[in-house]
Amino acid sequence: MMPKLGLKASTSMAQVNERLQYHPAVFEFYTDEHDMTKNGLTHLEEMIKYVQSFGISQIVIHHPMAYAHHHNEVAVSALKDPAGYQFMMSSAEALIELARKLNVQVLIHGGYSDKEAVVNSYGDFATARQVIFARLDYFQKMGGDHVMFENSISPAFDYGDETIEETVIAHHYRLCYDISHGFIVLHGNNEKLVKSIARLAPQTVHYHLVDSMGQHHDSLELGKGKIDWQQVMKVINPKATSIYEIDLADQNDSREMRASHEYLAQLLTTQQTH
Template sequence: MKFIRLKGNLEQRNLDNRLSYEPDIIEFYLSERDLGDQELIRDRIRQLHDRGVKPYLHHPPTYRGTYLDILSENPDARRFYHESCETLARICEEERAKCVVHAHYVHTASCGNVTRERTALLREEIRKIMAYSRDAFVWEDSTEGLFSYGCNPYLIEDLIEPLALPLTVDVSHTFIGYRGDNERLRDILERTAPYAQYYHLVDSMGLVHDSLQLGLGKIDWRMVKPLVLGKDFIFEITLSGDHSDCTPMVESARYFADIEAEERVAAK
Protein backbone atom coordinates (compact mmCIF):
# COMPACT_ATOMS: atom_id res chain seq x y z
CA MET A 1 0.00 0.00 0.00
CA LYS A 2 1.18 3.55 -0.72
CA PHE A 3 1.72 6.27 1.88
CA ILE A 4 2.41 4.05 4.91
CA ARG A 5 3.80 6.74 7.16
CA LEU A 6 3.34 6.11 10.85
CA LYS A 7 3.96 7.27 14.39
CA GLY A 8 5.03 5.19 17.38
CA ASN A 9 7.19 5.02 20.46
CA LEU A 10 10.54 3.37 21.19
CA GLU A 11 9.15 0.07 22.51
CA GLN A 12 10.31 -2.78 20.29
CA ARG A 13 6.82 -4.30 20.15
CA ASN A 14 5.44 -0.97 19.01
CA LEU A 15 8.14 -0.60 16.36
CA ASP A 16 7.71 -4.17 15.12
CA ASN A 17 4.00 -3.50 14.58
CA ARG A 18 4.82 -0.47 12.40
CA LEU A 19 7.57 -2.22 10.49
CA SER A 20 5.20 -5.08 9.59
CA TYR A 21 3.41 -2.64 7.25
CA GLU A 22 6.65 -1.78 5.40
CA PRO A 23 6.38 1.98 6.01
CA ASP A 24 8.14 4.81 4.24
CA ILE A 25 8.44 7.01 7.35
CA ILE A 26 8.19 6.45 11.11
CA GLU A 27 8.13 9.22 13.71
CA PHE A 28 9.19 8.29 17.25
CA TYR A 29 7.24 10.17 19.91
CA LEU A 30 9.73 10.71 22.74
CA SER A 31 9.16 11.21 26.45
CA GLU A 32 11.32 12.98 28.99
CA ARG A 33 12.32 9.53 30.24
CA ASP A 34 13.44 8.41 26.78
CA LEU A 35 16.20 11.03 26.77
CA GLY A 36 17.83 9.10 29.60
CA ASP A 37 18.75 6.35 27.12
CA GLN A 38 20.22 8.05 24.10
CA GLU A 39 21.68 4.80 22.79
CA LEU A 40 18.18 3.34 22.56
CA ILE A 41 17.07 6.32 20.47
CA ARG A 42 20.06 5.81 18.20
CA ASP A 43 19.36 2.07 17.95
CA ARG A 44 15.77 2.65 16.85
CA ILE A 45 16.87 5.17 14.22
CA ARG A 46 19.43 2.70 12.90
CA GLN A 47 16.79 -0.02 12.70
CA LEU A 48 14.78 2.27 10.44
CA HIS A 49 17.75 3.08 8.23
CA ASP A 50 18.48 -0.66 7.91
CA ARG A 51 14.93 -1.16 6.60
CA GLY A 52 15.00 1.83 4.29
CA VAL A 53 12.57 3.80 6.48
CA LYS A 54 13.02 7.54 6.97
CA PRO A 55 13.23 8.48 10.68
CA TYR A 56 11.71 11.44 12.50
CA LEU A 57 11.79 12.12 16.22
CA HIS A 58 9.29 14.16 18.23
CA HIS A 59 10.69 16.27 21.05
CA PRO A 60 9.20 15.38 24.48
CA PRO A 61 6.04 17.41 25.09
CA THR A 62 6.31 17.59 28.88
CA TYR A 63 8.79 18.09 31.69
CA ARG A 64 7.87 16.73 35.14
CA GLY A 65 4.25 16.41 34.04
CA THR A 66 3.88 19.96 32.70
CA TYR A 67 3.63 20.89 29.03
CA LEU A 68 6.65 22.71 27.67
CA ASP A 69 6.82 26.33 26.61
CA ILE A 70 9.97 27.89 25.18
CA LEU A 71 8.99 31.11 27.01
CA SER A 72 8.28 29.41 30.34
CA GLU A 73 9.18 31.36 33.47
CA ASN A 74 10.20 28.10 35.15
CA PRO A 75 14.01 28.01 34.88
CA ASP A 76 14.15 24.21 35.20
CA ALA A 77 11.69 23.78 32.34
CA ARG A 78 13.64 26.27 30.20
CA ARG A 79 16.85 24.41 30.98
CA PHE A 80 15.29 21.08 30.01
CA TYR A 81 13.94 22.55 26.79
CA HIS A 82 17.39 23.74 25.74
CA GLU A 83 19.35 20.71 26.93
CA SER A 84 16.95 18.26 25.30
CA CYS A 85 17.03 20.18 22.02
CA GLU A 86 20.82 20.27 22.07
CA THR A 87 20.89 16.51 22.70
CA LEU A 88 18.39 15.73 19.94
CA ALA A 89 20.15 18.04 17.50
CA ARG A 90 23.35 16.06 18.02
CA ILE A 91 21.55 12.72 17.61
CA CYS A 92 19.78 13.89 14.46
CA GLU A 93 22.95 15.18 12.85
CA GLU A 94 24.93 12.04 13.67
CA GLU A 95 22.18 9.53 12.84
CA ARG A 96 20.59 11.29 9.83
CA ALA A 97 17.18 12.14 11.27
CA LYS A 98 14.98 15.15 11.89
CA CYS A 99 13.09 16.20 15.00
CA VAL A 100 9.64 17.79 15.36
CA VAL A 101 9.54 20.41 18.10
CA HIS A 102 6.81 22.66 19.51
CA ALA A 103 7.58 26.20 20.63
CA HIS A 104 4.77 25.69 23.14
CA TYR A 105 1.69 23.60 23.85
CA VAL A 106 -1.84 24.58 24.85
CA HIS A 107 -2.53 25.76 28.41
CA THR A 108 0.92 27.36 28.66
CA ALA A 109 1.92 31.00 29.02
CA SER A 110 2.46 31.41 25.27
CA CYS A 111 -1.23 30.77 24.68
CA GLY A 112 -2.15 34.13 26.18
CA ASN A 113 -1.29 37.70 25.26
CA VAL A 114 -0.71 37.20 21.54
CA THR A 115 1.03 40.38 20.42
CA ARG A 116 3.62 41.44 17.85
CA GLU A 117 6.08 42.12 20.68
CA ARG A 118 5.71 38.64 22.16
CA THR A 119 5.94 37.14 18.68
CA ALA A 120 9.32 38.86 18.31
CA LEU A 121 10.36 37.50 21.71
CA LEU A 122 9.36 33.99 20.62
CA ARG A 123 11.30 34.42 17.37
CA GLU A 124 14.50 35.21 19.24
CA GLU A 125 14.09 32.23 21.58
CA ILE A 126 13.60 29.95 18.57
CA ARG A 127 16.72 31.46 17.01
CA LYS A 128 18.68 30.24 20.05
CA ILE A 129 17.44 26.68 19.53
CA MET A 130 18.28 26.86 15.83
CA ALA A 131 21.88 27.59 16.83
CA TYR A 132 22.16 23.95 17.94
CA SER A 133 21.33 22.88 14.40
CA ARG A 134 19.88 24.63 11.40
CA ASP A 135 18.72 21.37 9.80
CA ALA A 136 17.60 19.10 12.65
CA PHE A 137 14.35 20.75 13.73
CA VAL A 138 10.99 21.20 12.04
CA TRP A 139 8.64 23.43 14.06
CA GLU A 140 5.04 22.37 14.63
CA ASP A 141 2.09 24.70 15.11
CA SER A 142 -0.32 24.62 18.04
CA THR A 143 -4.11 25.00 18.09
CA GLU A 144 -3.88 28.27 20.02
CA GLY A 145 -1.41 30.88 21.18
CA LEU A 146 1.68 32.49 19.69
CA PHE A 147 2.55 29.56 17.41
CA SER A 148 -0.97 29.09 16.08
CA TYR A 149 -1.82 30.31 12.59
CA GLY A 150 -5.41 30.90 13.60
CA CYS A 151 -4.55 32.94 16.70
CA ASN A 152 -1.44 34.88 15.74
CA PRO A 153 -1.68 37.15 12.69
CA TYR A 154 2.04 37.99 13.04
CA LEU A 155 3.32 34.39 13.03
CA ILE A 156 4.24 34.03 9.38
CA GLU A 157 5.51 37.53 8.55
CA ASP A 158 7.24 38.32 11.86
CA LEU A 159 8.61 34.92 12.84
CA ILE A 160 8.58 32.23 10.15
CA GLU A 161 9.70 34.35 7.21
CA PRO A 162 12.58 36.18 8.98
CA LEU A 163 13.99 32.88 10.23
CA ALA A 164 13.16 30.94 7.05
CA LEU A 165 11.92 28.50 9.69
CA PRO A 166 11.60 24.83 8.69
CA LEU A 167 8.06 23.75 9.55
CA THR A 168 5.93 20.79 10.46
CA VAL A 169 2.40 21.83 9.56
CA ASP A 170 -0.19 19.87 11.51
CA VAL A 171 -3.26 20.02 9.28
CA SER A 172 -5.69 19.37 12.13
CA HIS A 173 -4.08 21.97 14.41
CA THR A 174 -4.44 24.60 11.71
CA PHE A 175 -8.02 23.53 10.98
CA ILE A 176 -8.93 23.75 14.68
CA GLY A 177 -7.19 27.12 15.02
CA TYR A 178 -9.54 28.42 12.32
CA ARG A 179 -12.59 26.71 13.89
CA GLY A 180 -13.10 24.27 11.04
CA ASP A 181 -12.64 26.59 8.06
CA ASN A 182 -11.27 24.68 5.05
CA GLU A 183 -10.64 27.84 3.03
CA ARG A 184 -8.45 29.30 5.76
CA LEU A 185 -6.68 25.94 6.00
CA ARG A 186 -5.98 26.07 2.26
CA ASP A 187 -4.59 29.59 2.61
CA ILE A 188 -2.15 28.54 5.35
CA LEU A 189 -1.02 25.45 3.43
CA GLU A 190 -0.26 27.66 0.45
CA ARG A 191 1.45 30.41 2.46
CA THR A 192 3.63 28.02 4.45
CA ALA A 193 4.58 25.84 1.46
CA PRO A 194 8.02 27.46 1.04
CA TYR A 195 8.94 26.52 4.62
CA ALA A 196 6.97 23.31 5.28
CA GLN A 197 9.16 20.21 5.15
CA TYR A 198 6.82 17.84 6.94
CA TYR A 199 3.11 17.42 7.67
CA HIS A 200 0.97 15.69 10.25
CA LEU A 201 -2.17 14.49 8.49
CA VAL A 202 -5.02 14.09 10.98
CA ASP A 203 -8.74 14.62 10.64
CA SER A 204 -10.81 16.79 12.98
CA MET A 205 -14.26 18.23 13.48
CA GLY A 206 -12.54 21.59 13.87
CA LEU A 207 -13.54 22.36 17.46
CA VAL A 208 -11.17 20.51 19.79
CA HIS A 209 -8.00 18.44 19.51
CA ASP A 210 -9.77 15.22 18.52
CA SER A 211 -7.09 13.54 16.30
CA LEU A 212 -9.47 11.56 14.10
CA GLN A 213 -8.79 8.97 11.43
CA LEU A 214 -8.94 10.46 7.94
CA GLY A 215 -12.51 10.56 6.63
CA LEU A 216 -14.11 10.82 10.06
CA GLY A 217 -13.86 14.60 10.39
CA LYS A 218 -14.54 17.68 8.30
CA ILE A 219 -11.19 18.38 6.66
CA ASP A 220 -11.34 18.51 2.86
CA TRP A 221 -8.66 15.98 2.02
CA ARG A 222 -9.15 16.34 -1.74
CA MET A 223 -8.09 19.93 -1.29
CA VAL A 224 -5.22 19.08 1.08
CA LYS A 225 -3.71 16.21 -0.90
CA PRO A 226 -2.12 18.07 -3.81
CA LEU A 227 -0.72 20.65 -1.39
CA VAL A 228 1.24 18.08 0.63
CA LEU A 229 2.22 15.46 -1.93
CA GLY A 230 5.90 15.43 -2.69
CA LYS A 231 6.87 16.23 0.90
CA ASP A 232 7.20 14.07 4.00
CA PHE A 233 4.15 13.40 6.15
CA ILE A 234 2.70 10.90 8.60
CA PHE A 235 -0.81 10.00 9.68
CA GLU A 236 -0.87 11.02 13.33
CA ILE A 237 -4.05 9.48 14.73
CA THR A 238 -4.94 8.95 18.39
CA LEU A 239 -4.75 5.26 19.25
CA SER A 240 -6.44 3.26 21.98
CA GLY A 241 -4.94 0.93 24.57
CA ASP A 242 -1.14 0.67 24.69
CA HIS A 243 -0.81 2.20 21.19
CA SER A 244 0.80 -0.97 19.83
CA ASP A 245 -1.85 -1.37 17.10
CA CYS A 246 -1.55 1.36 14.46
CA THR A 247 -4.53 0.24 12.32
CA PRO A 248 -6.23 3.69 12.32
CA MET A 249 -3.06 5.16 10.80
CA VAL A 250 -2.94 2.44 8.15
CA GLU A 251 -6.63 2.97 7.35
CA SER A 252 -5.91 6.69 7.02
CA ALA A 253 -3.18 5.88 4.50
CA ARG A 254 -5.70 3.74 2.60
CA TYR A 255 -8.20 6.61 2.58
CA PHE A 256 -5.54 9.01 1.31
CA ALA A 257 -4.45 6.59 -1.42
CA ASP A 258 -8.07 6.02 -2.48
CA ILE A 259 -8.49 9.78 -3.02
CA GLU A 260 -5.57 9.69 -5.41
CA ALA A 261 -7.01 6.66 -7.21
CA GLU A 262 -10.41 8.35 -7.59
CA GLU A 263 -8.79 11.45 -9.08
CA ARG A 264 -6.78 9.41 -11.60
CA VAL A 265 -9.98 7.71 -12.78
CA ALA A 266 -11.81 11.04 -13.03
CA ALA A 267 -8.97 12.54 -15.08
CA LYS A 268 -9.20 9.84 -17.76
Protein backbone atom coordinates in the same frame (compact mmCIF):
# COMPACT_ATOMS: atom_id res chain seq x y z
CA MET B 1 0.06 13.76 -4.81
CA MET B 2 -0.08 10.30 -3.26
CA PRO B 3 1.67 10.38 0.13
CA LYS B 4 3.88 7.55 1.30
CA LEU B 5 2.94 5.63 4.44
CA GLY B 6 4.22 7.45 7.52
CA LEU B 7 3.82 5.95 10.99
CA LYS B 8 4.58 7.10 14.52
CA ALA B 9 5.73 5.10 17.55
CA SER B 10 7.41 5.46 20.90
CA THR B 11 10.89 4.02 21.41
CA SER B 12 9.35 0.74 22.64
CA MET B 13 10.56 -2.25 20.61
CA ALA B 14 7.03 -3.69 20.52
CA GLN B 15 5.60 -0.52 18.96
CA VAL B 16 8.52 -0.10 16.55
CA ASN B 17 8.29 -3.70 15.31
CA GLU B 18 4.52 -3.45 14.88
CA ARG B 19 4.99 -0.38 12.65
CA LEU B 20 7.90 -1.87 10.68
CA GLN B 21 5.87 -4.86 9.48
CA TYR B 22 3.84 -2.44 7.32
CA HIS B 23 6.98 -1.05 5.61
CA PRO B 24 6.51 2.67 6.27
CA ALA B 25 8.53 5.10 4.16
CA VAL B 26 8.53 7.68 6.99
CA PHE B 27 8.97 6.95 10.70
CA GLU B 28 8.42 9.40 13.55
CA PHE B 29 9.55 8.70 17.10
CA TYR B 30 7.37 10.10 19.87
CA THR B 31 9.72 10.76 22.80
CA ASP B 32 9.03 11.51 26.44
CA GLU B 33 10.90 12.65 29.54
CA HIS B 34 12.39 9.19 30.13
CA ASP B 35 13.97 9.14 26.67
CA MET B 36 16.04 12.20 27.63
CA THR B 37 18.07 10.44 30.34
CA LYS B 38 21.54 9.16 29.45
CA ASN B 39 20.23 5.60 29.10
CA GLY B 40 17.12 6.83 27.29
CA LEU B 41 19.14 8.71 24.67
CA THR B 42 21.35 5.65 24.14
CA HIS B 43 18.23 3.53 23.61
CA LEU B 44 16.74 6.14 21.24
CA GLU B 45 19.93 6.10 19.18
CA GLU B 46 19.82 2.31 19.01
CA MET B 47 16.17 2.37 17.90
CA ILE B 48 16.85 4.95 15.18
CA LYS B 49 19.69 2.79 13.85
CA TYR B 50 17.39 -0.22 14.03
CA VAL B 51 14.74 1.52 11.92
CA GLN B 52 17.45 2.70 9.51
CA SER B 53 18.60 -0.92 9.13
CA PHE B 54 15.24 -1.60 7.42
CA GLY B 55 16.14 0.90 4.71
CA ILE B 56 14.08 3.74 6.18
CA SER B 57 15.99 7.01 5.88
CA GLN B 58 13.18 9.52 6.52
CA ILE B 59 13.05 9.60 10.31
CA VAL B 60 11.74 12.34 12.59
CA ILE B 61 12.26 12.61 16.37
CA HIS B 62 9.43 14.49 18.10
CA HIS B 63 10.74 16.62 21.00
CA PRO B 64 9.08 15.51 24.30
CA MET B 65 5.66 17.10 24.76
CA ALA B 66 5.70 17.10 28.55
CA TYR B 67 7.99 17.55 31.54
CA ALA B 68 7.04 16.93 35.17
CA HIS B 69 3.32 16.65 34.31
CA HIS B 70 3.10 19.90 32.36
CA HIS B 71 3.82 20.97 28.79
CA ASN B 72 7.42 21.08 27.63
CA GLU B 73 6.98 24.66 26.50
CA VAL B 74 9.46 26.58 24.30
CA ALA B 75 8.18 29.74 26.02
CA VAL B 76 8.96 28.38 29.52
CA SER B 77 10.30 31.09 31.83
CA ALA B 78 13.90 30.49 32.87
CA LEU B 79 13.23 32.58 36.00
CA LYS B 80 9.88 31.13 37.08
CA ASP B 81 10.56 27.50 36.10
CA PRO B 82 14.33 26.93 35.91
CA ALA B 83 13.99 23.13 35.96
CA GLY B 84 11.45 23.23 33.10
CA TYR B 85 13.66 25.61 31.14
CA GLN B 86 16.70 23.41 31.68
CA PHE B 87 14.82 20.32 30.48
CA MET B 88 13.39 22.09 27.42
CA MET B 89 16.77 23.41 26.31
CA SER B 90 18.91 20.39 27.15
CA SER B 91 16.48 17.93 25.54
CA ALA B 92 16.25 19.99 22.34
CA GLU B 93 20.03 20.33 22.16
CA ALA B 94 20.58 16.61 22.80
CA LEU B 95 18.10 15.61 20.10
CA ILE B 96 19.53 18.05 17.56
CA GLU B 97 23.01 16.68 18.26
CA LEU B 98 21.72 13.13 17.78
CA ALA B 99 19.87 14.09 14.58
CA ARG B 100 23.01 15.60 13.10
CA LYS B 101 24.98 12.48 14.02
CA LEU B 102 22.47 10.05 12.47
CA ASN B 103 21.24 12.30 9.64
CA VAL B 104 17.62 12.43 10.79
CA GLN B 105 15.20 15.23 11.76
CA VAL B 106 14.05 16.79 15.03
CA LEU B 107 10.58 18.28 15.38
CA ILE B 108 10.14 21.01 18.00
CA HIS B 109 6.67 22.25 18.92
CA GLY B 110 6.44 26.05 18.90
CA GLY B 111 3.90 26.14 21.73
CA TYR B 112 1.31 24.23 23.72
CA SER B 113 -0.13 26.47 26.45
CA ASP B 114 -3.13 28.74 26.25
CA LYS B 115 -2.65 32.50 26.04
CA GLU B 116 -3.22 33.12 29.74
CA ALA B 117 -0.45 30.71 30.80
CA VAL B 118 2.04 32.28 28.40
CA VAL B 119 1.13 35.82 29.49
CA ASN B 120 1.54 34.82 33.14
CA SER B 121 5.15 33.89 32.40
CA TYR B 122 6.12 37.14 30.66
CA GLY B 123 3.53 39.77 31.51
CA ASP B 124 2.41 40.30 27.94
CA PHE B 125 1.91 38.22 24.83
CA ALA B 126 4.24 40.14 22.51
CA THR B 127 7.19 39.50 24.83
CA ALA B 128 6.37 35.80 25.03
CA ARG B 129 6.34 35.54 21.24
CA GLN B 130 9.69 37.33 21.04
CA VAL B 131 11.14 34.77 23.45
CA ILE B 132 9.73 31.90 21.38
CA PHE B 133 11.20 33.18 18.13
CA ALA B 134 14.58 33.92 19.73
CA ARG B 135 14.74 30.32 20.96
CA LEU B 136 13.60 28.90 17.63
CA ASP B 137 16.31 30.99 15.94
CA TYR B 138 18.85 29.36 18.27
CA PHE B 139 17.58 25.85 17.49
CA GLN B 140 17.55 26.62 13.77
CA LYS B 141 21.14 27.84 13.88
CA MET B 142 22.18 24.75 15.81
CA GLY B 143 20.18 22.23 13.77
CA GLY B 144 20.13 23.63 10.25
CA ASP B 145 18.52 21.10 7.93
CA HIS B 146 17.95 18.71 10.83
CA VAL B 147 15.33 20.75 12.71
CA MET B 148 11.73 21.80 12.00
CA PHE B 149 9.03 23.63 13.96
CA GLU B 150 5.43 22.48 14.37
CA ASN B 151 2.34 24.64 14.70
CA SER B 152 0.06 24.46 17.70
CA ILE B 153 -3.50 25.32 18.57
CA SER B 154 -1.92 27.64 21.15
CA PRO B 155 -1.82 31.28 20.01
CA ALA B 156 1.84 31.25 20.98
CA PHE B 157 2.68 29.51 17.68
CA ASP B 158 -0.34 28.87 15.47
CA TYR B 159 -0.35 28.69 11.68
CA GLY B 160 -3.48 30.33 10.38
CA ASP B 161 -2.45 33.44 12.33
CA GLU B 162 -1.00 35.76 9.66
CA THR B 163 1.44 37.40 12.08
CA ILE B 164 2.97 34.03 12.95
CA GLU B 165 3.01 32.99 9.30
CA GLU B 166 4.76 36.20 8.21
CA THR B 167 7.35 35.72 10.94
CA VAL B 168 8.13 32.06 10.15
CA ILE B 169 8.46 32.98 6.46
CA ALA B 170 10.79 35.89 7.29
CA HIS B 171 12.91 33.64 9.53
CA HIS B 172 13.16 30.98 6.79
CA TYR B 173 12.19 28.23 9.24
CA ARG B 174 11.74 24.65 8.11
CA LEU B 175 8.19 23.78 9.14
CA CYS B 176 6.03 20.88 10.20
CA TYR B 177 2.39 21.66 9.46
CA ASP B 178 -0.12 19.76 11.59
CA ILE B 179 -3.25 19.96 9.42
CA SER B 180 -5.70 19.45 12.29
CA HIS B 181 -4.09 22.20 14.39
CA GLY B 182 -4.46 24.68 11.53
CA PHE B 183 -8.09 23.63 11.05
CA ILE B 184 -8.88 24.12 14.76
CA VAL B 185 -7.18 27.53 14.87
CA LEU B 186 -9.28 28.56 11.86
CA HIS B 187 -12.50 27.29 13.54
CA GLY B 188 -13.15 24.61 10.94
CA ASN B 189 -12.87 26.89 7.89
CA ASN B 190 -11.55 24.73 5.02
CA GLU B 191 -11.03 27.65 2.64
CA LYS B 192 -8.78 29.47 5.10
CA LEU B 193 -6.98 26.22 5.95
CA VAL B 194 -6.11 25.56 2.30
CA LYS B 195 -4.81 29.15 1.92
CA SER B 196 -2.62 28.76 5.03
CA ILE B 197 -1.21 25.39 3.91
CA ALA B 198 -0.49 26.77 0.42
CA ARG B 199 1.18 29.89 1.82
CA LEU B 200 3.57 27.90 4.01
CA ALA B 201 4.08 24.97 1.60
CA PRO B 202 7.45 26.21 0.24
CA GLN B 203 8.95 26.00 3.75
CA THR B 204 7.03 22.94 4.95
CA VAL B 205 9.18 19.81 5.06
CA HIS B 206 6.86 17.53 7.06
CA TYR B 207 3.11 17.16 7.66
CA HIS B 208 1.02 15.61 10.39
CA LEU B 209 -1.99 14.28 8.51
CA VAL B 210 -4.85 14.08 11.00
CA ASP B 211 -8.55 14.90 10.82
CA SER B 212 -10.60 17.06 13.17
CA MET B 213 -14.07 18.47 13.67
CA GLY B 214 -12.40 21.88 13.93
CA GLN B 215 -13.43 22.70 17.51
CA HIS B 216 -10.79 21.20 19.80
CA HIS B 217 -7.89 18.76 19.77
CA ASP B 218 -9.51 15.47 18.71
CA SER B 219 -6.90 13.67 16.50
CA LEU B 220 -9.35 11.79 14.30
CA GLU B 221 -8.79 9.25 11.56
CA LEU B 222 -8.85 10.80 8.09
CA GLY B 223 -12.40 10.85 6.79
CA LYS B 224 -13.94 11.02 10.26
CA GLY B 225 -13.65 14.78 10.64
CA LYS B 226 -14.53 17.83 8.54
CA ILE B 227 -11.24 18.56 6.77
CA ASP B 228 -11.53 18.69 2.97
CA TRP B 229 -8.66 16.35 2.12
CA GLN B 230 -9.13 16.63 -1.64
CA GLN B 231 -8.41 20.35 -1.48
CA VAL B 232 -5.67 20.02 1.15
CA MET B 233 -3.72 17.48 -0.89
CA LYS B 234 -3.69 19.83 -3.90
CA VAL B 235 -1.64 22.44 -2.02
CA ILE B 236 0.77 20.55 0.24
CA ASN B 237 4.46 20.49 -0.64
CA PRO B 238 4.95 17.31 -2.72
CA LYS B 239 8.59 17.05 -1.57
CA ALA B 240 7.65 16.98 2.13
CA THR B 241 7.36 13.86 4.28
CA SER B 242 4.27 13.07 6.34
CA ILE B 243 2.90 10.78 9.03
CA TYR B 244 -0.60 10.01 10.27
CA GLU B 245 -0.73 11.36 13.83
CA ILE B 246 -3.97 9.72 14.92
CA ASP B 247 -5.17 8.77 18.42
CA LEU B 248 -4.85 4.98 18.77
CA ALA B 249 -7.11 2.71 20.81
CA ASP B 250 -4.05 0.52 21.42
CA GLN B 251 -0.55 2.02 21.18
CA ASN B 252 0.78 -1.36 19.99
CA ASP B 253 -1.63 -1.40 17.03
CA SER B 254 -1.33 1.25 14.30
CA ARG B 255 -4.64 0.38 12.59
CA GLU B 256 -6.12 3.90 12.82
CA MET B 257 -3.02 5.34 11.10
CA ARG B 258 -3.12 2.67 8.40
CA ALA B 259 -6.86 3.15 7.89
CA SER B 260 -6.17 6.86 7.37
CA HIS B 261 -3.60 6.03 4.70
CA GLU B 262 -6.07 3.72 2.95
CA TYR B 263 -8.76 6.41 3.06
CA LEU B 264 -6.44 8.99 1.52
CA ALA B 265 -5.12 6.61 -1.13
CA GLN B 266 -8.68 5.70 -2.15
CA LEU B 267 -9.77 9.35 -2.18
CA LEU B 268 -6.87 10.41 -4.39
CA THR B 269 -7.20 7.42 -6.71
CA THR B 270 -10.91 8.18 -7.19
CA GLN B 271 -10.06 11.84 -7.81
CA GLN B 272 -7.53 10.90 -10.52
CA THR B 273 -10.00 8.68 -12.36
CA HIS B 274 -12.70 11.36 -12.58
